Amino acid sequence: MTESFRRDGEYEQYETPYQGAQQQHASSPVNPEWPPPPAQPPATTTPQAVPPQALAQAQPAAFASEGAGSYGGDGNGGGTALLTAAPAEPAAPAPKKRTRGPLALLAAVAIVAAAIGGGTAYGIQELTGNDTVATSSSTSTNVVPSSAKGTVSGVAKAVSPSIVEINATSNAGESTGSGVIITSDGEIITNNHVISGATSIKVSTSDGKTYTAKVVGTDSKKDLALIKLENASGLTVANLGDSDGVQVGDEVVAIGSPEGLTGTVTSGIVSALNRDVTVATDEGQSQTQGQGGGNGQWPFEFGGQQFNGDTGSSTTTYKAIQTDASLNPGNSGGALIDMNGNIIGINSAMYSASSDSSTAGSAGLGFSIPINTVKSDLATLRAGGADN
Numbered sequence: 363m364t365e366s367f368r369r370d371g372e373y374e375q376y377e378t379p380y381q382g383a384q385q386q387h388a389s390s391p392v393n394p395e396w397p398p399p400p401a402q403p404p405a406t407t408t409p410q411a412v413p414p415q416a417l418a419q420a421q422p423a424a425f426a427s428e429g430a431g432s433y434g435g436d437g438n439g440g441g442t443a444l445l446t447a448a449p450a451e452p453a454a455p456a457p458k459k460r461t462r463g464p465l466a467l468l469a470a471v472a473i474v475a476a477a478i479g480g481g482t483a484y485g486i487q488e489l490t491g492n493d494t495v496a497t498s499s500s501t502s503t504n505v506v507p508s509s510a511k512g513t514v515s516g517v518a519k520a521v522s523p524s525i526v527e528i529n530a531t532s533n534a535g536e537s538t539g540s541g542v543i544i545t546s547d548g549e550i551i552t553n554n555h556v557i558s559g560a561t562s563i564k565v566s567t568s569d570g571k572t573y574t575a576k577v578v579g580t581d582s583k584k585d586l587a588l589i590k591l592e593n594a595s596g597l598t599v600a601n602l603g604d605s606d607g608v609q610v611g612d613e614v615v616a617i618g619s620p621e622g623l624t625g626t627v628t629s630g631i632v633s634a635l636n637r638d639v640t641v642a643t644d645e646g647q648s649q650t651q652g653q654g655g656g657n658g659q660w661p662f663e664f665g666g667q668q669f670n671g672d673t674g675s676s677t678t679t680y681k682a683i684q685t686d687a688s689l690n691p692g693n694s695g696g697a698l699i700d701m702n703g704n705i706i707g708i709n710s711a712m713y714s715a716s717s718d719s720s721t722a723g724s725a726g727l728g729f730s731i732p733i734n735t736v737k738s739d740l741a742t743l744r745a746g747g748a749d750n
Contacts, residue, residue: 505601505703512701517615518627520703523568524600525696527619528552528575528589530560540618540696541565541589542600542705544740548573548591551736552695553710554582555641557589565591568625579747581739582643583678585710585731588743600697603704605732608632608683616687616709616728618696630687630726639664639682639711639729642673662711662729669713682729683707689728690714698730706733 510516524543528550529536539556543549550565557563563575573591580587591597612632620626640663661671685698689712698707707730714725742748 503601503603503702503704506701512613514615514627514629517699517701517703518617521600521615521697521699521705522617522625522627523598525568525617525625526550527566527622527624527692528556528695529564529566530557531562532559533561534559538619538622538692539694540692540709542695542697542708543567543597544599544602546595546597546599548575548594548597549578550575550589550591551708552587552589553708553731554580554585554587554643555710556695557587558582563589565589566624567597579743579745579750581743581748583748584680584735584739585641585643585678586708586736586739586743588740588747600705601703602733602737603700603702603706605683605706605734608635608700608706608732610635613701614685614687614706615699615701616685616689616693616696617699618689618693618709620690620692622692626693628688630685632683633686633727634684635681637664637682637684637729638679640673640677640679641711643676643678662713680731680735682710683732685728685730686726687728688726693728707731708733708736 504511506513506516506520510519526541526543528539528541530539537556537560539552541550541552541556544551557577558580560577563577565573565575567573573594575589575591578588578590610632614630614632616628616630618626642661661673662669663673663677683698683706685707687698689709691712693709693712696709697705698709700706709728709730711729712725713727739748
């Protein structure tokens with residue numbers, strides 16, 4: 363171990379630190395209790411050279427001492443690391459290999475956690491319970507796989523299983539709308555006007571299954587309703603984003619069931635924010651939405667003017683996201699989605715240039731209830747709604 367302490371050429375060199383000592387004292391008895399050689403050479407101590415005779419006399423004592431495996435100084439000066447006893451509390455640095463192991467593990471865990479954070483909302487919801495809504499604090503949560511990120515097809519594939527068609531029957535007729543699954547056991551958010559006054563509700567999922575649903579709670583002032591499927595489980599849950607992060611010009615996708623065409627996908631941009639849209643709250647006007655229930659259009663007011671028919675005397679006004687994504691009768695209650703697959707709004711009203719349902723069509727003026735309004739109202743809806 364002393365080869366690093368000699369000047370080149372002064373002594374014979376050995377391949378290992380202990381080879382020289384073993385040859386010089388080959389006839390010396392070996393004590394089995396002697397500690398093994400140190401794992402690595404000294405890191406900091408700068409030794410002083412000593413005469414070979416003194417070294418030969420001192421090595422057995424050094425190996426027999428308790429500090430033979432340490433590299434501290436003796437405090438008297440002039441000694442080498444082998445000729446001194448260890449400090450009372452040696453503080454040898456941890457080997458680098460042992461340090462990298464735990465750090466690498468922690469990094470891997472962090473990466474996995476990030477991967478899970480960017481995974482589907484269904485996985486998060488299943489871990490947190492059936493009555494827990496999958497939400498994100500921003501619109502940056504990626505529900506869409508990275509290979510399809512930013513594409514309409516990617517959004518449609520990821521989110522379509524979370525969008526349903528709703529058929530409601532009442533004394534006023536039938537209405538068709540859409541809804542968004544928010545728990546795996548069948549809680550669904552839709553518009554109040556889609557199910558208002560309904561005596562029976564049938565819901566069809568994207569895989570063709572049909573369920574009977576019951577109304578849990580309604581809030582006509584916000585045009586929201588919560589319904590629950592009977593005997594449902596394992597449904598794909600939508601991820602509710604953050605509508606406060608939406609900006610004008612953001613690309614969006616709308617999914618719903620216009621005129622009963624289940625799972626119809628359209629796309630566009632956010633045209634404006636905070637539009638004051640006024641809609642009807644009374645049961646009779648509500649049932650004009652969709653197929654077979656009046657003129658097939660949902661009347662609303664904007665800027666003091668009425669569109670798609672008379673809204674009646676009972677109305678409510680909310681701040682809406684305006685979009686040019688094509689919306690038609692039957693889209694109400696469906697989803698407005700950002701390009702990461704997060705629900706940012708519930709589609710609720712659309713303008714049509716025609717009052718005849720047979721020729722009515724999208725004019726690129728659609729309105730959605732911001733998803734943050736929905737999230738803030740969920741507890742009320744689960745408790746029966748503001749209308750009770």
